[in-house]
Amino acid sequence: xxxxxAIRFTTDEHEGVGTRFDCDTRIGPFRLTDKMxxxxxxxxxxxxxxxxxxxxGAGRFTLTPGPGQTTRFxxxxxLAFPWWLGGPVGxxxxxxxxxxxxxxxxxxxxxxxx
Numbered sequence: 001x002x003x004x005x006a007i008r009f010t011t012d013e014h015e016g017v018g019t020r021f022d023c024d025t026r027i028g029p030f031r032l033t034d035k036m037x038x039x040x041x042x043x044x045x046x047x048x049x050x051x052x053x054x055x056x057g058a059g060r061f062t063l064t065p066g067p068g069q070t071t072r073f074x075x076x077x078x079l080a081f082p083w084w085l086g087g088p089v090g091x092x093x094x095x096x097x098x099x100x101x102x103x104x105x106x107x108x109x110x111x112x113x114x
Contacts, residue, residue, distance in 0.1 A: 003027050003101050016041045022053075027101055056080045073109070075102065 005024040013019045019038040025031070032054050040048030040060065048060045057079035066072040079098075081090040 003105070005031075010035075027097060051079060054082060054085070073106070075106065077102075 003025050005026045007024075008022045010020045010022060011018065015038075017038055017040065019041075021036055023034040023036060025034050034051055034055065035053035036049045036051055038047060039050050039058070040046055044063060046060065046062045049058065051057045051059070057077065059075070059077040062074045064072045064074070077098075079091060079094075081087055081094060086093065
């Protein structure tokens with residue numbers, strides 16, 4: 001994830017439900033520490049997270065069998081922005097920016113496996 005500058009675990013656990021970590025995030029001139037907790041963990045299938053920092057919400061990564069010997073990776077994310085970052089309007093504008101960032105992240109991930 002090109003927008004993740006650093007990740008620091010804040011629990012002794014580094015995997016599984018209940019794991020907490022802080023992710024220093026950079027998108028253009030914006031910097032924030034995203035506080036996250038793992039809410040769902042199914043080995044080699046699913047990781048769910050809840051954002052508890054400045055931006056709140058939830059996300060989920062899933063792996064499912066694809067055609068032939070492929071694997072389908074799905075990433076969903078719903079985020080809420082605080083009023084001082086524009087609230088719902090900021091979330092709408094930010095959504096376009098984040099989609100572009102995440103599309104690049106997914107393209108980079110795919111390139112590692114092609």
